[in-house]
Amino acid sequence: MSLLPDLKSAGVMGINSRNGDYIMRYNPRRLFPLVDDKLISKELAIQNGLPVPELYGVIRMLHDIRKFEQLVAGKEDFVLKPVHGSGGNGIMVIGGRSRERYRTTTGRILTRDEIAHHMENTLGGQFSLGGQPDQVLIEYRVKFDPVFDHVSYLGVPDIRIIVFKGVPVMSMIRLPTRSSDGKANLHMGGVGAGIDMRTGITTNAVVGTSPVHEHPDTGSPVVGLTMPHWEAMLDIAARCYEITGLGYLGVDLVLDATLGPLILEMNARPGLNIQIANAAGLLPRLHFLECLELDGLSVPERIALGKEATNRDPREITRMAVA
Amino acid sequence: MNRRHTFILAACLFLAGASLFLYKVRTLGLPLDAAQETEVWTMEAHVSFHRDSVGAAKAHLRIPENPFGYRIASENFVSRGYGLTVDERANERQALWAVRKVSGEQSLYYRLSVYADPTRKGNLPKPTFPKVPELEEPYYSAMMDLTSHVREQSADILTFTSALLRRLNDPTPEENISLLRAGARTPMQRSKLAVTLLAGARIPAEIVQCVRLGEDRRLADVLPMLAVHNGDEWIYFDPQTGELGFPSDLFPWVWGSKPLIDVSGGRGDMVEFSVVRSLQPTMEIAQERAASLGSKIPEFSLLALPLRTQSVYGVIVMIPLGALLVVLLRNFIGIRTVGTFMPVLIAIAFRETQLLGGLLFFTLIIVVGLAIRAYLEHLRLLLVPRLASVLTVVVILMTLVSIASHRMGVDTGLSVALFPMVILTMMIERMSVTWEELGAKDAITEGIGTMMTAVLIYLVMGVTVLRHVLFVFPELLLLVLAATLLAGRYTGFRLTEYRRFKAMAADQ
Numbered sequence: 019m020s021l022l023p024d025l026k027s028a029g030v031m032g033i034n035s036r037n038g039d040y041i042m043r044y045n046p047r048r049l050f051p052l053v054d055d056k057l058i059s060k061e062l063a064i065q066n067g068l069p070v071p072e073l074y075g076v077i078r079m080l081h082d083i084r085k086f087e088q089l090v091a092g093k094e095d096f097v098l099k100p101v102h103g104s105g106g107n108g109i110m111v112i113g114g115r116s117r118e119r120y121r122t123t124t125g126r127i128l129t130r131d132e133i134a135h136h137m138e139n140t141l142g143g144q145f146s147l148g149g150q151p152d153q154v155l156i157e158y159r160v161k162f163d164p165v166f167d168h169v170s171y172l173g174v175p176d177i178r179i180i181v182f183k184g185v186p187v188m189s190m191i192r193l194p195t196r197s198s199d200g201k202a203n204l205h206m207g208g209v210g211a212g213i214d215m216r217t218g219i220t221t222n223a224v225v226g227t228s229p230v231h232e233h234p235d236t237g238s239p240v241v242g243l244t245m246p247h248w249e250a251m252l253d254i255a256a257r258c259y260e261i262t263g264l265g266y267l268g269v270d271l272v273l274d275a276t277l278g279p280l281i282l283e284m285n286a287r288p289g290l291n292i293q294i295a296n297a298a299g300l301l302p303r304l305h306f307l308e309c310l311e312l313d314g315l316s317v318p319e320r321i322a323l324g325k326e327a328t329n330r331d332p333r334e335i336t337r338m339a340v341a
Numbered sequence: 342m343n344r345r346h347t348f349i350l351a352a353c354l355f356l357a358g359a360s361l362f363l364y365k366v367r368t369l370g371l372p373l374d375a376a377q378e379t380e381v382w383t384m385e386a387h388v389s390f391h392r393d394s395v396g397a398a399k400a401h402l403r404i405p406e407n408p409f410g411y412r413i414a415s416e417n418f419v420s421r422g423y424g425l426t427v428d429e430r431a432n433e434r435q436a437l438w439a440v441r442k443v444s445g446e447q448s449l450y451y452r453l454s455v456y457a458d459p460t461r462k463g464n465l466p467k468p469t470f471p472k473v474p475e476l477e478e479p480y481y482s483a484m485m486d487l488t489s490h491v492r493e494q495s496a497d498i499l500t501f502t503s504a505l506l507r508r509l510n511d512p513t514p515e516e517n518i519s520l521l522r523a524g525a526r527t528p529m530q531r532s533k534l535a536v537t538l539l540a541g542a543r544i545p546a547e548i549v550q551c552v553r554l555g556e557d558r559r560l561a562d563v564l565p566m567l568a569v570h571n572g573d574e575w576i577y578f579d580p581q582t583g584e585l586g587f588p589s590d591l592f593p594w595v596w597g598s599k600p601l602i603d604v605s606g607g608r609g610d611m612v613e614f615s616v617v618r619s620l621q622p623t624m625e626i627a628q629e630r631a632a633s634l635g636s637k638i639p640e641f642s643l644l645a646l647p648l649r650t651q652s653v654y655g656v657i658v659m660i661p662l663g664a665l666l667v668v669l670l671r672n673f674i675g676i677r678t679v680g681t682f683m684p685v686l687i688a689i690a691f692r693e694t695q696l697l698g699g700l701l702f703f704t705l706i707i708v709v710g711l712a713i714r715a716y717l718e719h720l721r722l723l724l725v726p727r728l729a730s731v732l733t734v735v736v737i738l739m740t741l742v743s744i745a746s747h748r749m750g751v752d753t754g755l756s757v758a759l760f761p762m763v764i765l766t767m768m769i770e771r772m773s774v775t776w777e778e779l780g781a782k783d784a785i786t787e788g789i790g791t792m793m794t795a796v797l798i799y800l801v802m803g804v805t806v807l808r809h810v811l812f813v814f815p816e817l818l819l820l821v822l823a824a825t826l827l828a829g830r831y832t833g834f835r836l837t838e839y840r841r842f843k844a845m846a847a848d849q
Contacts, residue, residue, distance in 0.1 A: 022839045023846030029836070030842045034672055038832040142724030144774065227844055290842075297845060 029299030031290060044265025045286050052262045053284040056101050056155055066261045068254055070279045077154040082142060083134050091158050100145040101153040108145030110136055111159060124172055160280060163273040165246055168238040171195050176269045176282055177251060178292060183312045184259035186252045186324040187303045189213045190295040191220060196235045208232055210239045212296030215328045218248025222297045243278055251279045256317045303327040347830050351823040358819030365814060367633040368485035371640065372623035373811040379623045381414060381456045382554050385615045388449040389401040390607035395444040398606035403595045406434040409463035411455040413590060432465055433595065447607060455592065456626060465596060468545035468570050474537050480576055483517040488542040498544055498571040505538060508584030517722060531581040532565040533598055545570040551591040552614050561614040566591065582614060643812055658811040661821045663688055663798040668828045675792045676839030679771045684794035690761035691799040700792065703765065706738050710769035754778040
């Protein structure tokens with residue numbers, strides 16, 4: 019075995035383990051639409067008093083595209099999102115407009131026709147899982163908190179928190195870069211910085227799989243950043259468990275300058291790169307929590323447990339789970 | 342709980358598949374190798390006699406019935422004007438040729454093809470203990486003297502018989518033996534003597550008349566074997582050497598010491614045997630045998646289907662194996678492919694186009710298709726019409742490539758089957774979406790992963806032995822299913838994840 023790196027002792031969760039041991043066990047299939055359909059999750063969050071970006075309107079079918087102007091009337095900026103999109107695909111962020119033209123936050127100038135075509139493609143299912151017919155959601159464009167200005171290139175940084183049975187266990191902030199085209203997508207070259215659950219301060223950062231200390235475009239340090247409203251974010255993330263019922267959940271938050279943390283979306287199949295960003299495996303924390311009775315705990319209790327789980331030495335917990 | 346459930350299910354499937362497979366291999370003898378051949382012995386008994394004057398003649402030939410260790414593949418009679426009846430009694434068969442008016446030299450033939458089958462046991466009933474034969478003096482005393490001597494020096498029927506045969510064949514015989522074997526010169530007579538002496542010790546014994554098999558024997562020997570019943574089963578001895586065991590080059594023609602032929606109305610009657618060895622496809626023999634065993638399996642096998650359907654199933658039974666390969670490559674290695682089972686479909690398409698031609702052909706069409714798809718993007722077509730347009734372009738491309746390659750004298754393009762077009766279209770669409778969303782690197786990685794997987798599956802599907810085995814033993818699909826189920830419970834790391842998470846590895 020010494021031929022291969024020892025990921026097991028490091029407590030790294032692999033795709034097979036995530037799918038087989040966590041998603042299949044803790045995320046009942048019937049609950050997936052609650053997070054895969056962004057419209058449903060938005061409504062769910064609103065009903066339960068969790069903060070989300072304001073919904074301007076929905077384009078449900080080709081015919082609705084003509085209502086587009088009306089829906090965004092008076093809005094200088096807005097975001098178009100596929101209701102069933104995944105991984106940030108198909109999201110168009112309009113940062114401003116001049117007469118008939120719209121400008122995306124990455125600087126592309128689009129005509130109304132080009133936007134309509136994008137919406138047609140979305141409706142046709144280009145960005146949805148399995149190519150199912152989709153809908154377009156038009157919502158408030160987050161005015162992101164300037165605290166991250168020096169570590170973002172164009173797009174909106176977002177904060178991903180993994181929530182296991184209501185306990186926030188690991189988190190990172192994803193910072194857009196030039197190569198990620200303003201999307202906070204690690205896969206496309208964004209910076210991922212792991213956040214200490216206890217303090218809300220970034221401890222480690224990577225681009226792809228290689229560690230970094232500064233943002234590749236701005237040169238500002240990405241380690242040691244403090245998340246504003248950290249406790250509020252943990253609180254929102256923990257509550258997402260109640261509204262969805264999903265035991266293994268990824269909650270994506272953005273920080274609005276005036277509104278504070280908002281839920282961007284939730285994910286029933288959160289990715290594994292968060293481990294690289296944190297330079298820590300998920301399994302020790304999950305194994306620790308799996309040994310405990312979590313049902314019936316209050317939100318603050320669960321947040322406290324999540325912080326405690328971070329302290330665990332991977333080897334000790336793996337042993338504990340085995341025993 | 343789920344894990345245990347999966348293991349139990351996989352074990353059950355494995356057992357069911359494996360036991361049916363073993364039954365078909367062991368009992369029915371279905372071969373694992375399509376080209377396997379079985380040694381078939383064709384024996385011909387030539388009965389001849391002479392009739393001086395015109396008149397009736399009758400010939401009986403004792404023929405094999407349920408020979409142990411062998412199975413009869415076919416038999417036939419050459420009768421030339423004779424009426425033929427086959428007289429079947431328990432453990433005994435006779436061919437009876439009869440004619441009313443005949444004269445001169447007469448020849449009758451019986452031809453029999455057999456092949457070895459160690460599972461076949463004779464069905465002779467368990468014999469009763471024989472009475473001590475009533476011999477005249479001094480033979481009686483000699484027999485009793487000999488048997489009591491031998492009994493003292495032996496422990497059981499086996500050792501008794503071999504000790505007796507050793508003495509009987511002693512080149513410097515003692516007094517009793519010389520007396521007893523005075524009239525017994527031929528091997529047959531010796532064997533009869535042995536039966537009599539064994540009866541003196543109340544041991545049931547019987548003679549088996551055997552034909553010696555050989556590569557190509559014009560004149561095969563007929564020689565007796567001594568069968569002794571030890572209470573449980575028959576054990577065989579060479580009456581001339583006392584050697585234990587039935588030699589593999591002997592075919593047990595009939596039981597009993599009665600002459601093989603009995604001719605009335607003729608003289609100079611004799612029977613001569615010739616043996617020819619040949620090879621026949623094991624597959625055919627096994628199927629005949631399964632049918633003769635009353636097994637329903639040949640009727641419910643894929644081999645019972647019309648040939649056209651068979652050739653389709655020859656491919657279909659390989660698909661689960663391809664799917665299992667995809668599982669292994671994706672979940673254990675971590676190779677990324679476009680679509681889940683796209684590689685399996687492409688591998689099947691390769692069967693039509695041949696590997697190298699197909700690989701070039703598909704890559705060409707995908708590359709051109711991607712370019713055209715990118716161009717169509719500018720026209721802002723809706724998804725489904727765009728897919729349809731790409732499909733049309735793919736068809737046009739395929740036509741062009743086929744015509745061009747034909748003009749150049751390469752016929753690869755012509756053998757393209759119908760369905761790869763849709764596969765190619767889907768692949769182009771998916772790759773172009775990946776291209777747009779995740780970048781060229783990912784799209785190309787997935788494209789290459791798909792092609793590599795498809796090539797691997799194609800190569801595995803091309804292994805003749807595997808194809809034959811899965812086709813003849815479709816129950817092995819249960820084993821494939823069991824393996825797939827087990828693979829489905831694998832939650833360890835994928836090989837590629839060792840690279841992905843390398844930086845996180847614990848210090849060893």
